[in-house]
Amino acid sequence: MRLIAALAALFMAFSAAGCWDRKEPDDMVFAVALGFDIDEDGDYVAIAQFANPMAAKAGVGPTSQPAGSAPFWTNCAKGRTPFDALSNLSPALSREMTVSNIEVLLISERLARRGIAPIMDLVARDNELRLAVSAAVVDGSLESLLESQLPEDPIPALAIQRMLNPIHFIDPSAMSPGLLQSIADMLRPGQDLLMPVLRLNAGAGSESGTDSTSPGSPVTHMGSAAFHRDKMIGWLDGHESRGANFARSRSQHAPISVQSPAGGLVSIHITHVESTITPRCVDGDVSMLIRAKVEGHVQAQTGLDQGQAGVNFADPESLQHLRSRLAQCVREDIEHALARSKQYKSDFVGLGNAIYRRLPQVWRAGVGERWYELLPDVPVQVEVEAALTSSGLLRESLHY
Amino acid sequence: MRMAKTTEVMSTRQLAGILFMMRTTVVISFVPLITTGSAAQDAWAAGLIAGLLLTLAAWVVAGLAARYPKLTVIDYSRMLLGRFFGTVVSLAISWHFLLIAATDIRIYAELMRVAFMPNTPIWFTTLAMVFLASLAAWFGIEPIGRAAEAFLPFFVAFIALTLLGAAPSVNVQNLQPALARGPGPIFSSVWTPLSIGLQWVSVGMLFPQLTPKDQRVRSAVVAAAVSSAVLAVVAAVLVGVLGTSLSSKSLFPFLKMARSVKPTRTIERIEILGTVAWGLGLFAGGSTMVYCGSRAMAQILRIQESRKVVPAFGALVALHAMYAYKDAFELVGFFRPPGFPLLIALTAGVPYALMWASHVARHLVRRHFGRQGR
Numbered sequence: 001m002r003l004i005a006a007l008a009a010l011f012m013a014f015s016a017a018g019c020w021d022r023k024e025p026d027d028m029v030f031a032v033a034l035g036f037d038i039d040e041d042g043d044y045v046a047i048a049q050f051a052n053p054m055a056a057k058a059g060v061g062p063t064s065q066p067a068g069s070a071p072f073w074t075n076c077a078k079g080r081t082p083f084d085a086l087s088n089l090s091p092a093l094s095r096e097m098t099v100s101n102i103e104v105l106l107i108s109e110r111l112a113r114r115g116i117a118p119i120m121d122l123v124a125r126d127n128e129l130r131l132a133v134s135a136a137v138v139d140g141s142l143e144s145l146l147e148s149q150l151p152e153d154p155i156p157a158l159a160i161q162r163m164l165n166p167i168h169f170i171d172p173s174a175m176s177p178g179l180l181q182s183i184a185d186m187l188r189p190g191q192d193l194l195m196p197v198l199r200l201n202a203g204a205g206s207e208s209g210t211d212s213t214s215p216g217s218p219v220t221h222m223g224s225a226a227f228h229r230d231k232m233i234g235w236l237d238g239h240e241s242r243g244a245n246f247a248r249s250r251s252q253h254a255p256i257s258v259q260s261p262a263g264g265l266v267s268i269h270i271t272h273v274e275s276t277i278t279p280r281c282v283d284g285d286v287s288m289l290i291r292a293k294v295e296g297h298v299q300a301q302t303g304l305d306q307g308q309a310g311v312n313f314a315d316p317e318s319l320q321h322l323r324s325r326l327a328q329c330v331r332e333d334i335e336h337a338l339a340r341s342k343q344y345k346s347d348f349v350g351l352g353n354a355i356y357r358r359l360p361q362v363w364r365a366g367v368g369e370r371w372y373e374l375l376p377d378v379p380v381q382v383e384v385e386a387a388l389t390s391s392g393l394l395r396e397s398l399h400y
Numbered sequence: 401m402r403m404a405k406t407t408e409v410m411s412t413r414q415l416a417g418i419l420f421m422m423r424t425t426v427v428i429s430f431v432p433l434i435t436t437g438s439a440a441q442d443a444w445a446a447g448l449i450a451g452l453l454l455t456l457a458a459w460v461v462a463g464l465a466a467r468y469p470k471l472t473v474i475d476y477s478r479m480l481l482g483r484f485f486g487t488v489v490s491l492a493i494s495w496h497f498l499l500i501a502a503t504d505i506r507i508y509a510e511l512m513r514v515a516f517m518p519n520t521p522i523w524f525t526t527l528a529m530v531f532l533a534s535l536a537a538w539f540g541i542e543p544i545g546r547a548a549e550a551f552l553p554f555f556v557a558f559i560a561l562t563l564l565g566a567a568p569s570v571n572v573q574n575l576q577p578a579l580a581r582g583p584g585p586i587f588s589s590v591w592t593p594l595s596i597g598l599q600w601v602s603v604g605m606l607f608p609q610l611t612p613k614d615q616r617v618r619s620a621v622v623a624a625a626v627s628s629a630v631l632a633v634v635a636a637v638l639v640g641v642l643g644t645s646l647s648s649k650s651l652f653p654f655l656k657m658a659r660s661v662k663p664t665r666t667i668e669r670i671e672i673l674g675t676v677a678w679g680l681g682l683f684a685g686g687s688t689m690v691y692c693g694s695r696a697m698a699q700i701l702r703i704q705e706s707r708k709v710v711p712a713f714g715a716l717v718a719l720h721a722m723y724a725y726k727d728a729f730e731l732v733g734f735f736r737p738p739g740f741p742l743l744i745a746l747t748a749g750v751p752y753a754l755m756w757a758s759h760v761a762r763h764l765v766r767r768h769f770g771r772q773g774r
Contacts, residue, residue: 124646
């Protein structure tokens with residue numbers, strides 16, 4: 001019995017050592033951002049950004065110190081498949097590359113227009129990559145973006161990840177859905193993908209830009225990229241993105257400025273949005289009703305000069321006026337998004353999916369097969385109910 | 401007839417725990433409700449139907465065992481079906497124990513290779529798990545039962561925490577339209593999870609050792625009902641998070657779900673919980689199967705002490721796990737209907753139907769002659 005126990009302990013000790021798959025952290029290099037592009041020959045280009053924690057801790061800039069002490073560096077390689085390209089990064093590295101800690105996955109516009117299915121397939125299949133990372137399409141040079149220093153963080157990948165995942169501050173553009181949501185949207189019947197966009201600002205990536213005493217962010221998170229199946233069709237501006245997110249209940253925080261009944265503008269911080277898409281089918285004709293409920297509070301107002309008192313929040317008529325103007329603004333954003341959806345024939349709002357879910361017989365009876373032919377002509381009614389919860393920490397406006 | 405002789409006892413609560421962990425482990429591993437049929441967003445309904453049928457099957461197995469409370473299934477199969485057919489059925493049942501242990505271990509080894517340790521050979525993980533299961537079987541069912549009882553709270557907590565961690569990512573729209581495609585797609589996903597309930601055959605081996613005696617049938621039936629309910633919840637959360645398409649296309653959907661969510665900014669990775677739970681369940685299930693298989697073989701071969709058969713049975717399990725499935729494709733294909741459900745229906749369903757028929761016939765004949773005697 002003792003012999004068996006001793007053998008068992010020995011066996012356990014061997015298996016605990018990890019054997020074939022042991023990985024020493026000292027022998028590894030951690031990619032923190034991964035980008036994919038495609039070149040003119042149709043080869044995939046993988047660009048990885050690696051973190052140098054020692055330099056990041058010391059707060060050293062990427063270009064002010066000799067190579068090796070920068071907080072991050074990038075590496076680029078080509079291949080016939082995304083995995084080939086990723087694997088071809090290794091010959092230029094002295095340590096084993098791991099992608100299990102990447103924060104963001106960026107895709108160039110050119111590749112997005114060609115089709116992102118191979119990238120999504122790789123990410124979903126790979127045992128290191130995770131669907132919990134944020135993803136975005138880059139408008140501009142992907143390589144320049146990954147080589148750019150962002151002012152908020154010594155490692156740009158972390159700054160981009162935070163940029164794509166705002167917690168509570170106001171962001172008028174598309175919220176990052178994350179890769180899981182992106183893949184789910186791509187695979188869902190009657191639904192197309194809407195991905196956040198990172199726009200490279202003019203001068204970003206150049207050395208002069210990073211030497212400036214007050215370097216602006218080289219990148220802006222604004223708008224979205226609309227897809228049809230796995231191919232990008234076109235861009236959405238901030239308002240259209242916001243409208244799409246209102247319709248899909250995916251936007252929680254957004255700033256909207258409306259005309260004040262007392263003159264000037266009133267800025268409202270929208271804090272909650274809840275929408276339903278209701279499909280209807282009468283005599284074979286499909287129509288949709290989007291009903292959105294938005295809730296927000298007054299954040300600021302203008303038109304307080306020349307002795308004007310601003311909005312009287314105690315006056316029910318003034319409040320009603322503000323509510324109806326807010327509802328109108330939200331409705332216009334949703335209608336802009338719908339117009340763009342019909343123009344692109346990309347159902348990123350998910351009208352078709354609403355039919356698939358709520359009128360499955362209609363969807364199966366042929367509407368599903370012809371959905372993208374029908375989409376441009378489907379009448380959509382938008383109803384918005386707006387509520388103002390408070391006027392901030394002031395009951396009345398400050399006026400002089 | 402040679403009756404099973406053992407002084408070991410096991411509580412019905414421990415048996416229920418083992419059955420629950422065993423079924424939950426295999427079923428959450430590749431989630432057959434989603435991957436073997438076309439139930440898609442209605443997988444939870446398929447889980448409930450499979451649960452109902454499994455509860456019935458559990459009653460069939462435990463109910464027959466309750467008619468012969470001092471005998472194992474090996475004993476009463478020969479008594480009910482005659483020496484030849486009874487031995488054939490006994491061999492089939494022994495093969496079931498081998499099949500379940502080997503397949504469960506191979507699935508775990510594949511998981512380890514695909515998701516965590518791509519360079520570690522399959523044989524190493526397989527041998528490590530078979531060794532552990534055989535060691536536990538060698539020590540007997542009492543330590544297995546006590547270990548399972550100790551593991552159960554952790555097992556439940558880890559599965560629950562994984563589901564809780566994934567819950568914020570559930571999109572209810574992924575579960576719609578509900579029950580809109582009729583019963584066909586739902587039933588297509590019922591048969592494999594139901595067939596995996598073959599694990600309940602172990603009740604027929606362990607029944608004489610269970611205590612308290614009045615709760616033996618109930619524990620087997622309750623374990624079937626509870627594990628099936630958990631399975632339905634897992635299927636609903638899984639589809640809610642991954643969507644129908646991604647979940648049905650994943651090799652290990654539960655692991656995929658756990659890896660795809662980030663519950664909070666501080667707790668980013670939760671797949672370890674499910675993987676540890678899986679390991680605990682595999683230990684409980686694998687060791688019980690090796691124990692039952694060894695005892696069954698010992699009875700068939702008329703070997704007094706079943707412990708002597710454990711190393712040989714463990715070796716058979718290891719060989720089956722390593723060589724019966726060439727790769728993950730074959731492993732997944734093995735469970736695909738109609739092949740797997742038919743195999744189980746023929747090798748377990750038909751023998752149990754025959755044994756019940758024989759039991760009822762014997763009962764009727766006895767009553768008939770009893771009346772004539774009066």
